[in-house]
Amino acid sequence: MTEASIGWRYVAYQASVDLVPFYPLYAVLFADSGLSEADIAVLLTVWMVAGLLLEVPSGALADTLSRRRLLMAGTTIRAIGFTLWVVWPTMLGFAIGFVLWALEEALNSGTSEALLYDELAAVGAEDNYQRWAARTHTAALAAQLVATVSAAPLFAWGGYALIAAVSAGAGLVGVALIASMPERPRVEKVDGGWRRWVSMLRSGTGEASRSPWVRRRVLIYAVLVGCTALDEAFPLLAVEVGVATALVPLVIGATVLGQLTGSALGGRRMSDQPLALVLLIATAMIVGGALARSVWGFVPITLGYGALQYGIVLADARLQESVEGPARATVTSVAGLGAGFAALAAYGLWGVVAENYDNGFGVGTIALFLLPAVLLLALGRPAPSTR
Secondary structure, eight states, rough: HHHHHHHHHHHHHHHHOOOOOTTHHHHHHHHHHHHHHHHHHHHHHHHHHHHHHHHHHHHHHTTOHEEEEEEEHHHHHHHHHEEEEHOOOSSHHHHHHHHHHHHHHHTTTTHHHHHHHHHHHHHHEEEEEEHHHHHHHHHHHHHOOOOOHHHHHHHHHHHHHHHHHHHHHHHHHHHHHHHSSSOOSSSSSOOHHHHHHHHHHHHHHHHHHHHHHHHHHHHHHHHHGGGGGGHHHHHHHHHHHOOOGGGGGHHHHHHHHHHHHHHHGGGGGOOOOHHHHHHHHHHHHHHHTTTOOOOGHHHHHHHHHHHHHHHHHHHHHHHHHHSSSSSSSHHHHHHHHHHHHHHHHHHHHHHHHHHSOHHHHHHHHHHGGGGHHHHHHHHHOOOOOOO
């Protein structure tokens, strides 16, 4: 199979996985089913905690078993969870659905990136990983935007049942797409399934923690992705600066377009020091826009958010380039786990600051989380480690 065949199948798979009209409506479904705000908070906590617990073990599993089959299984499991939400709309049914969704996200995180990188490497095209990663991020964001826009008419036509059917069906299309991708057998083998999994877990976590170069890439990626917690604060900031509730989706859509632009530009290479400057400017733009106390503040916020997305694409590519051991998916999952903890820290600090001041200060505080990544990029490459 050629590089283009591998790459475009992967791009289409990730787009189909992100075509989920349930995104903007699942909380509404919970409320319509009689759940309180406290119940919904518990469900979201279950989702996040399950994802964090499953992140790294699933990465080691992807370095042990077929990555393609794990992606197929994960997407199918999520489709079952969406179906469960509409046939058993209870607290327990929603909780099980969220656990299944968390399992799918954990199986996708690290696994999909490792599959693409290794399959490109098999045809001698690993240097083009960044280009394909940029296309993938762009397609996924576009799919999310389409899903958000289409949710209202889909609900009007068929209610939650149609929303669930489209969300699950798009994922099953992704199953067919990923099934058509090749997967070369990996060279590294350790006898025994359990022992092989333990070996990959140790290899991946060890490389992520002991190699200065890989550790720095893991930290940069985790910080940048963790800062996308800003997503959750933007709607409240929009309302706070006077945007009518009906127009909030348009303002949020502008930030998504900024992300799309950043992803589309992600195929362009940039060395660490210039990228540090770009992200420093992005931090200033987001902070400045958040403190502007005006809807026009979303102009610099959108530009800064686009720059952040550009940085995420580059961070992803350089993380993959830095991995030398056999446990690529595990290393990437360690970065994903770090991003989860960074997001948790951002949510907590945002809540405290927004409660005591306002959402402008809260958003600006989250944006300042970018500064550690800026510093790591500005410092340049550490001395190579001995392995």
